[in-house]
Amino acid sequence: MSEERRVRVLVAKPGLDGHDRGAKVIASAFRDAGFEVIYTGLHQTPEMIVSAAVQEDVDVVAMSVLSGAHMTLFPRVKELLGQAGADNVLVTGGGIIPKDDVKELEDMGIGRLFGPGTSTKESIAYVKEWFAIHAVSR
Amino acid sequence: MTIREKDVPNISEVVKALSERDQEISDLKAKLLKWESTYERANKRKAVFNSGSGTEISPLYTDLDRAEADPGLLGLPGNYPYTRGPYATMYRSKLWTMRQFAGFATAEDTNARYKYLLDHGQTGLSVAFDFPTLMGFDSDHSRSLGEVGVCGVAVSSTLDMEELFEGIPLDKVSVSMTINGPAIILFCFYIAAAEKQGVDTRVLRGTIQNDILKEYQAQHAWIFPPNPALRCIVDMFDWCSENTPKYNPISISGYHIREAGATAVEELAFTLANGFEYVEKGLESGLDIDSFAPQLSFFFDVHNDFFEEIAKLRAARRIWARRMRKVYGAKNPASWRLRTHCQTAGVSLTAQQAENNIVRVAYQAMAASLGGTQSLHTNSMDETLALPTEKAARIALRTQQILAYESGIPNTIDPLAGSFYVETLTDNIEREAEIIFDEIETLGGVVPGIESGWFQQKIAHSAMRQQNEIESGERTVVGVNQFTEGSESIEIDTLKIDKEVEKRQIAKIVALKKSRDESKVSECLSALHQACRTDENLVPKILECARSYCTLFEIRDVMQEVFGSYKEPVFF
Amino acid sequence: MDESRLTSTSMNEVLERFKAGKPAALSRGISIVENQRDGFEAFLHAAMQTKLQGRRIGLTGPPGAGKSSLVALLTEFYISQGERVGVLAVDPTSPQTGGALLGDRIRMNDIAIDENVFIRSMATRGSLGGLAATTKEILDLMDCFGFDRLLAETVGVGQTEFEIARAVDTVVVVLVPESGDSIQAMKAGLMEIADIFIVNKADRPGSDKLVKEVRQAIHLRSGHNFKGFAGHHGPVIEVHDTAELNELDDELGWEPLVLKTNALTGEGIQELTQAIESHEEWIQGSGELQKRRKLRTEVRIREVMHRELVNRSIASRTVNKILTKRVEAVLSGHATPYSVAMELVDQFLEKDQ
Ligand SMILES: Nc1nc2c(ncn2[C@@H]2O[C@H](COP(=O)(O)OP(=O)(O)O)[C@@H](O)[C@H]2O)c(=O)[nH]1
Ligand SMILES: [Mg+2]
Numbered sequence A: 001m002s003e004e005r006r007v008r009v010l011v012a013k014p015g016l017d018g019h020d021r022g023a024k025v026i027a028s029a030f031r032d033a034g035f036e037v038i039y040t041g042l043h044q045t046p047e048m049i050v051s052a053a054v055q056e057d058v059d060v061v062a063m064s065v066l067s068g069a070h071m072t073l074f075p076r077v078k079e080l081l082g083q084a085g086a087d088n089v090l091v092t093g094g095g096i097i098p099k100d101d102v103k104e105l106e107d108m109g110i111g112r113l114f115g116p117g118t119s120t121k122e123s124i125a126y127v128k129e130w131f132a133i134h135a136v137s138r
Numbered sequence B: 001m002t003i004r005e006k007d008v009p010n011i012s013e014v015v016k017a018l019s020e021r022d023q024e025i026s027d028l029k030a031k032l033l034k035w036e037s038t039y040e041r042a043n044k045r046k047a048v049f050n051s052g053s054g055t056e057i058s059p060l061y062t063d064l065d066r067a068e069a070d071p072g073l074l075g076l077p078g079n080y081p082y083t084r085g086p087y088a089t090m091y092r093s094k095l096w097t098m099r100q101f102a103g104f105a106t107a108e109d110t111n112a113r114y115k116y117l118l119d120h121g122q123t124g125l126s127v128a129f130d131f132p133t134l135m136g137f138d139s140d141h142s143r144s145l146g147e148v149g150v151c152g153v154a155v156s157s158t159l160d161m162e163e164l165f166e167g168i169p170l171d172k173v174s175v176s177m178t179i180n181g182p183a184i185i186l187f188c189f190y191i192a193a194a195e196k197q198g199v200d201t202r203v204l205r206g207t208i209q210n211d212i213l214k215e216y217q218a219q220h221a222w223i224f225p226p227n228p229a230l231r232c233i234v235d236m237f238d239w240c241s242e243n244t245p246k247y248n249p250i251s252i253s254g255y256h257i258r259e260a261g262a263t264a265v266e267e268l269a270f271t272l273a274n275g276f277e278y279v280e281k282g283l284e285s286g287l288d289i290d291s292f293a294p295q296l297s298f299f300f301d302v303h304n305d306f307f308e309e310i311a312k313l314r315a316a317r318r319i320w321a322r323r324m325r326k327v328y329g330a331k332n333p334a335s336w337r338l339r340t341h342c343q344t345a346g347v348s349l350t351a352q353q354a355e356n357n358i359v360r361v362a363y364q365a366m367a368a369s370l371g372g373t374q375s376l377h378t379n380s381m382d383e384t385l386a387l388p389t390e391k392a393a394r395i396a397l398r399t400q401q402i403l404a405y406e407s408g409i410p411n412t413i414d415p416l417a418g419s420f421y422v423e424t425l426t427d428n429i430e431r432e433a434e435i436i437f438d439e440i441e442t443l444g445g446v447v448p449g450i451e452s453g454w455f456q457q458k459i460a461h462s463a464m465r466q467q468n469e470i471e472s473g474e475r476t477v478v479g480v481n482q483f484t485e486g487s488e489s490i491e492i493d494t495l496k497i498d499k500e501v502e503k504r505q506i507a508k509i510v511a512l513k514k515s516r517d518e519s520k521v522s523e524c525l526s527a528l529h530q531a532c533r534t535d536e537n538l539v540p541k542i543l544e545c546a547r548s549y550c551t552l553f554e555i556r557d558v559m560q561e562v563f564g565s566y567k568e569p570v571f572f
Numbered sequence C: 001m002d003e004s005r006l007t008s009t010s011m012n013e014v015l016e017r018f019k020a021g022k023p024a025a026l027s028r029g030i031s032i033v034e035n036q037r038d039g040f041e042a043f044l045h046a047a048m049q050t051k052l053q054g055r056r057i058g059l060t061g062p063p064g065a066g067k068s069s070l071v072a073l074l075t076e077f078y079i080s081q082g083e084r085v086g087v088l089a090v091d092p093t094s095p096q097t098g099g100a101l102l103g104d105r106i107r108m109n110d111i112a113i114d115e116n117v118f119i120r121s122m123a124t125r126g127s128l129g130g131l132a133a134t135t136k137e138i139l140d141l142m143d144c145f146g147f148d149r150l151l152a153e154t155v156g157v158g159q160t161e162f163e164i165a166r167a168v169d170t171v172v173v174v175l176v177p178e179s180g181d182s183i184q185a186m187k188a189g190l191m192e193i194a195d196i197f198i199v200n201k202a203d204r205p206g207s208d209k210l211v212k213e214v215r216q217a218i219h220l221r222s223g224h225n226f227k228g229f230a231g232h233h234g235p236v237i238e239v240h241d242t243a244e245l246n247e248l249d250d251e252l253g254w255e256p257l258v259l260k261t262n263a264l265t266g267e268g269i270q271e272l273t274q275a276i277e278s279h280e281e282w283i284q285g286s287g288e289l290q291k292r293r294k295l296r297t298e299v300r301i302r303e304v305m306h307r308e309l310v311n312r313s314i315a316s317r318t319v320n321k322i323l324t325k326r327v328e329a330v331l332s333g334h335a336t337p338y339s340v341a342m343e344l345v346d347q348f349l350e351k352d353q
Helices: A021-032 A046-056 A070-083 A099-107 A120-134 B011-041 B107-119 B158-164 B183-196 B212-219 B226-243 B255-259 B264-284 B289-295 B306-327 B356-370 B390-405 B420-443 B446-451 B454-472 B500-515 B518-533 B539-547 B552-563 C009-019 C023-034 C040-047 C067-080 C104-111 C130-145 C159-165 C181-187 C207-222 C236-252 C269-285 C288-315 C317-331 C337-351
Strands: A008-012 A036-039 A060-065 A090-095 B097-102 B124-128 B174-178 B206-208 B250-253 B296-302 B340-344 B375-377 C055-061 C085-091 C100-102 C117-123 C149-155 C170-175 C196-199 C257-260
Touching: A008 A021, A008 A046, A021 A036, A021 A060, A021 A090, A021 A120, A021 B454, A021 C100, A036 C104, A046 A060, A046 A070, A046 C023, A046 C117, A060 A070, A060 A120, A070 A090, A070 A099, A090 A120, B097 B107, B097 B174, B097 B390, B107 B124, B107 B158, B107 B390, B158 B183, B158 B500, B174 B183, B183 B206, B183 B226, B183 B539, B183 B552, B206 B250, B212 B226, B212 B255, B212 B264, B212 B446, B212 B454, B226 B250, B226 B264, B226 B289, B226 B446, B226 B539, B226 B552, B250 B255, B250 B264, B255 B264, B255 B296, B264 B289, B264 B296, B264 B306, B264 B420, B264 B446, B264 B454, B289 B296, B296 B306, B296 B356, B306 B340, B306 B356, B306 B420, B340 B356, B356 B375, B356 B390, B420 B446, B446 B454, B518 B539, B518 B552, B539 B552, C009 C023, C009 C040, C023 C040, C023 C117, C023 C130, C040 C130, C055 C067, C055 C159, C067 C085, C067 C104, C067 C149, C067 C170, C067 C269, C085 C100, C085 C104, C085 C130, C100 C117, C104 C117, C117 C130, C130 C149, C130 C159, C130 C288, C149 C159, C170 C269, C196 C207, C196 C269, C207 C257, C257 C269, C269 C288, C288 C317, C288 C337, C317 C337
Parallel strands: A008 A036, A008 A060, A036 C100, A060 A090, B097 B124, B097 B375, B124 B174, B174 B206, B250 B296, B296 B340, B340 B375, C055 C149, C055 C170, C085 C117, C085 C149, C170 C196, C196 C257
Antiparallel strands: none
16 A cells, blocks of 8 residues: 655755755745655765765755856766666756856756746746656655 | 033023923924824825834834934944944045955956956955855865855965965055954965065954854854854954954954845844854953954945945944943943944845846945945845856946945935934834844853754744745835846856866965975974864964965864864754 | 565566665665555565664654764764664654655764765654554664664654664663753653663753753652553554563663763763663673564564554455445444444454455
């Protein structure tokens, strides 16, 4: 008898900037949307994020990057997830990311990236939709 | 109606004056009642008339609001309690310092920007460090990957500091540095670089932020736990009072507290409470209040609510003066005087229709000058998107120059004094701050308040409330939730940092480590290690390390071995 | 049970990789058990072909007491001893939304990427009495994976936590000198299950006082003033084992140790590891461990039976058919719910053999 599967999300704050207002707001909003949210705190390295994503068997990794290091951090997390055999995990997030960079990251297989001022509802809807289509059974 | 001292104290005249005053008040009360009934009946706009902090604003302020107020609350500029300004002559003698925060890529790149800014009439420098530096990592550390030189300049050793100020005379230009967790280390790099220029440290002017309490509360660039971190700060108070008397070893900052979501009142109260905490730590370690208090400086945010921001700065000065004098027993007026830097509110900038930000910044800057700031940074319009381009940075500076040279605002001191509204707001903010101080006291003080997450939760709640107000449309943000036409299309040029920067910076560290005297390095580091275990002042030890070109991370690492690292309490 | 009952090939794959020691497979295996995906019991059966021998330590106590911080420090110690450590941290699900915010990893960043450490967060999901069983099964799965040491963190508030606590060898109850904790602990019955008491946040005022209070309470209890199990009882099966365990404890008389720690500085951690060790020595030397394991196994069998019987009876056509009919009989006063239930159980046990 299976219960309805919950969406599991890792909300991570990679890099050295300490602006976690966005990460916390989205973590709370995800919880209120009925997701199981694993929050890892500030100053995470891509290695820490991926190791947590694998151990927690999450569907989604959501990262907030405000330090300008998005072109390093998003691809690195994606790459490490692949190496760990977790390619089916959605990597998404938000932050101050210029348009050109968003395009480039999406071409690399990163999910949608949300800019400043996006409402949390939009991100929730996006994750739910992705989950309905892509989630693997676990 | 005031009674002057030189007037003959004729009792009957005084009595007459007072009864005239009573008459005036009751007349006014009667008129006001009539006005109120007109107001009640009138059509009113559908809007929320609250201050930025959420307190209700009356449609009209009059003499009556402050009929009971003590005239001593105002005083004159440069006089206790400094409501009207910390200096007697204010902008008549010296305009505020126009100090634009800047830093990116390597020390050389930033050096070129500084020279450009100084050439364009900027009067002080303000260093923005990159995240690795703020967290105490060298550019070649694995944790620095992707962040070197991105949001500020990378400084990993005294060598970088020397390059940062190459050709800029440190005895002439005042320099402020935004650094907290490893502040004591960067400060020593700065001193060592100044020595290298042949400058006597006693003439150095400037400020280092060095405010760790607000890091725990809001900004999150910490390294050590509170107790050793506070010890480093007090060591700097002590050392600076002797060796760099014109330098501010701390800038007690509300800016980041506000940016994280606090209201104006919370910003004011938390910042001053942090200030009191530093004072108490200094006193506990045996320093004399008047030896270090004159060097304490402040840093506030100036946000959108124009009058509230002005009142906040005026109230801040009054509260500080009173506490320093009455509670901590300072005797030197310089200890009573709150001097502050201001920056326009980064969070108020919008990515949508970014040019509108120029206007927001201009109003905020005006509030800062009317509030009597000592120095000011005006944000560039593109700061929410990336590092400012040269053009955007120039417009931001020009905004200050227009204010200073065209608007006429600096012609007279504290021009809003006596405004029924501004004075009432000032009094109210002061009262509300006092309530918050009491609350903090019942928590057991600032550090227990941090450890239990009280500050963090207050800030988060206020942030949430504002977010909800914006999402519900109760609070208007032009271009975001109203008047959004044209919000999508606009593109502005933004400055991007080349990946080469990281490589250049790493190569530099490798070269440095090859060329320096390694035995000297390990000698200084182990002396520092020793000193961390005692209560010896750490500045001379770290300065020795800086002179020997130990790197930031090497020094931090030695200290961390003794001090441990701060573990963040997380609350939602 | 036959492994062909594994329902999907992907589950077979997971199993293979699990046996090959891949952490990602352990992780997926935990999800399978947690979600009670079809065939999870067959999966557990196939995975549990090795002897369970990991040392199990449970930490329980009020939220914010410092459990996660202590888990991180203990883990750091055990890996420095060359052990492999599995951590299971359980936090409550929000009853309003069904979501959960699991923040235990925040405290465990220092150990998070050590290859000898595996950390899993779990939400209680408010499943009816099933949480304890699931948690225990996940601990078993982690045990089979080959960890030397298993650390389970739970919030000490309800019956379920007692059950989980009973699934470990050593129960550490973490208290803090905040108001009324010792009284809370006694009310919640934590006194009954603790092998070791930790008064954490020793840097806060009141910690010595709390240590004293806890010691007093222990002495009162060993004077048999508190004998028996006070508290709310769950399903029959759980009452059974709890009562029995209490008896064991009383006979053998391990006096709970009371220690002070400061998880921010690490003070007292060495003493804690020593206390755990001496409890382990005692539990082994006295034969208590054998007894606990035996009992644990018995309880496990009963629980699985319980779950299986419930599931089968719900699915049983015979039961459902008769049930629908007999409801009318109850409504018309010709039978009572009790007579019908007994009838159904008898029928079910006979027919569905
Ligand atoms: N002052 C102090 N704070 C502590 C101590 N141990 C933990 N904390 C803090 O208490 C909070 C809760 O700790 P955590 O380990 O998450 O508690 P849990 O909810 O029981 O897992 C965190 O902010 C810790 O940093 C301690 O010994 N002293
Ligand atoms: Mg915990």
